[in-house]
Amino acid sequence: MYQFNWSGITSSLPTLAQGMLITVQITAAAVIVGIIWGTILALLRLSPIKPLAWFAKCYVTIFRSIPLVMVLLWFFLLVPQLLKSLLDLPPDIDIRFVSAIIAFSLFEAAYYSEIIRAGIQSVPRGQVYAANALGMTYMQSMRLVVLPQAFRAMVPLLLTQGIVLFQDTALVYVIGLADFFRTATNIGERDGQLVEMVLFAGACYFVICLFASTLVRRFQKRYSR
Amino acid sequence: MSYQWNWGILLSAVSTGEPTTYLGWFMDGLKATVTLSLAAWIIALIAGSLFGILRTLPNKWLSGLGAVYVAVFRNIPLIVQFFIWYFVLPELVPPSLGAWFKGLPPLIQFFSSAVVCLGLFTGARICEQVRTGILALPPGQKNAALALGFTLPQTYRYVLLPNAYRIIVPPLTSEFLNIFKNSAVASTIGLLELSAQARQLSDYTAHTYESFIIVTACYALINAVVMLFMRWVERTSRLPGQIGGK
Numbered sequence: 001m002y003q004f005n006w007s008g009i010t011s012s013l014p015t016l017a018q019g020m021l022i023t024v025q026i027t028a029a030a031v032i033v034g035i036i037w038g039t040i041l042a043l044l045r046l047s048p049i050k051p052l053a054w055f056a057k058c059y060v061t062i063f064r065s066i067p068l069v070m071v072l073l074w075f076f077l078l079v080p081q082l083l084k085s086l087l088d089l090p091p092d093i094d095i096r097f098v099s100a101i102i103a104f105s106l107f108e109a110a111y112y113s114e115i116i117r118a119g120i121q122s123v124p125r126g127q128v129y130a131a132n133a134l135g136m137t138y139m140q141s142m143r144l145v146v147l148p149q150a151f152r153a154m155v156p157l158l159l160t161q162g163i164v165l166f167q168d169t170a171l172v173y174v175i176g177l178a179d180f181f182r183t184a185t186n187i188g189e190r191d192g193q194l195v196e197m198v199l200f201a202g203a204c205y206f207v208i209c210l211f212a213s214t215l216v217r218r219f220q221k222r223y224s225r
Numbered sequence: 226m227s228y229q230w231n232w233g234i235l236l237s238a239v240s241t242g243e244p245t246t247y248l249g250w251f252m253d254g255l256k257a258t259v260t261l262s263l264a265a266w267i268i269a270l271i272a273g274s275l276f277g278i279l280r281t282l283p284n285k286w287l288s289g290l291g292a293v294y295v296a297v298f299r300n301i302p303l304i305v306q307f308f309i310w311y312f313v314l315p316e317l318v319p320p321s322l323g324a325w326f327k328g329l330p331p332l333i334q335f336f337s338s339a340v341v342c343l344g345l346f347t348g349a350r351i352c353e354q355v356r357t358g359i360l361a362l363p364p365g366q367k368n369a370a371l372a373l374g375f376t377l378p379q380t381y382r383y384v385l386l387p388n389a390y391r392i393i394v395p396p397l398t399s400e401f402l403n404i405f406k407n408s409a410v411a412s413t414i415g416l417l418e419l420s421a422q423a424r425q426l427s428d429y430t431a432h433t434y435e436s437f438i439i440v441t442a443c444y445a446l447i448n449a450v451v452m453l454f455m456r457w458v459e460r461t462s463r464l465p466g467q468i469g470g471k
Contacts, residue, residue, distance in 0.1 A: 001319075001320070002316045002317050062445070065402075065406075065444060065445045065448035065449075066406070066441055066444050066445065067405075067406040067407070067408075067409035067410075067420060067444060068406070068409075069409040069410060069412065069420050070409060070420055070423065070437070070440065070441055070444065073420070073423065073424065073437065074437060074441070077433055077434075077437065167300075167301075167302035167303070168302065170302040170303075170304045170305060171302075171304055171410065173304055173413055174412070174413060181302065181304065181305060185308070194308075194312055194313075195312065195313045195316045195317070198305065198308045198309060198312060198313050199309070199313060201305055202301050202305045202306075202308075202309060205300065205301050205302055205305060206297070206300045206301050209299075209300035209301075210296060210300045213300065
């Protein structure tokens with residue numbers, strides 16, 4: 001039978017924690033930017049101005065038809081050149097980190113925009129008419145009447161998508177960024193403990209995601225009452 | 226930008242001396258992606274249906290088993306699951322079995338782990354859809370079947386499942402699309418499927434843009450084909466009496 005050797009994990013906990021910090025930073029940045037940009041995309045898609053609606057539709061369709069791995073590779077390729085021409089970043093910044101954040105934000109926005117669009121469309125039409133009757137402009141009725149209600153209905157879905165996003169960040173493995181999972185496998189390969197490290201990483205993701213999804217479900221139950 | 230475009234590079238012979246072109250490599254990758262995804266889809270449908278049915282059964286233990294399957298496979302990132310199937314599991318099984326697996330040709334090792342991993346991962350998601358489909362049916366259907374003297378297996382086979390599957394075709398479509406996209410993760414354990422070929426092409430030819438563009442376009446094309454196919458399935462399988470049904 002395989003001889004487990006878990007001793008390496010305690011000594012590498014600080015390094016693993018640094019990796020987890022990267023994972024959490026990418027997740028947080030992508031959730032925030034993704035929701036903001038996703039809301040804008042959803043509003044564009046529902047707007048009566050045809051070219052804007054087409055743009056949003058194309059954007060969402062393209063991002064949803066490409067594997068995340070390819071999106072990450074694309075942005076890893078494009079971002080350094082883009083940043084070089086846009087602004088000169090300090091040389092000590094990890095370009096993989098920047099490109100991962102940009103890729104995840106733009107990619108997840110496509111998914112968030114679909115959730116948000118469904119949320120907006122679930123608001124009764126009478127609300128919009130009422131807002132118009134009160135003399136609100138389109139922007140005002142969206143901002144003050146429709147979006148607050150839509151977001152309230154969408155919170156569980158947005159949180160669930162956040163958990164999916166947290167899991168997906170492990171894919172930065174393909175661009176060599178030292179997030180939690182990459183750190184774990186690097187240590188495992190270095191010390192000949194790949195089996196233990198992969199199992200440990202899997203267990204960590206499992207516990208975090210199970211805990212988070214249980215919270216979401218409890219929250220959803222209390223909310224829908 | 227001073228990038229030199231050269232699409233002709235795809236038709237030139239590979240620099241490793243193999244009797245193929247870069248286009249040949251690309252086609253190999255395409256074949257691997259499609260075979261992997263279709264094989265995994267079969268496993269996913271079987272596992273998903275099986276556990277989905279378990280989750281709706283009155284027996285607490287059996288439905289709990291289904292719930293555990295879903296919890297485990299949905300809460301661990303796909304890439305970690307690929308590593309577990311390919312690197313970890315052969316070490317944990319009895320040594321003789323592990324040695325047998327490691328003695329197989331590398332391609333078969335990559336492929337079998339990838340198919341099982343992707344199949345069971347997607348199966349956990351299909352499981353939830355099958356369960357939702359069955360629970361969405363009016364309870365009267367089940368009771369009526371039982372009252373007519375059907376056994377529980379017969380009720381599922383002749384009444385519940387034929388209806389449930391037809392309800393869940395739209396969500397199944399997005400899982401079918403996902404399985405092709407998720408197959409790209411198999412490149413991390415060394416399988417040379419499409420996305421891995423994109424990187425190999427760009428490493429060998431230094432024509433990154435051409436290789437990435439052709440591979441990305443290929444994924445978009447697969448997506449379109451799957452969508453057309455599933456739309457046809459949806460149209461032909463729609464339940465009479467539903468909105469949009471015949």
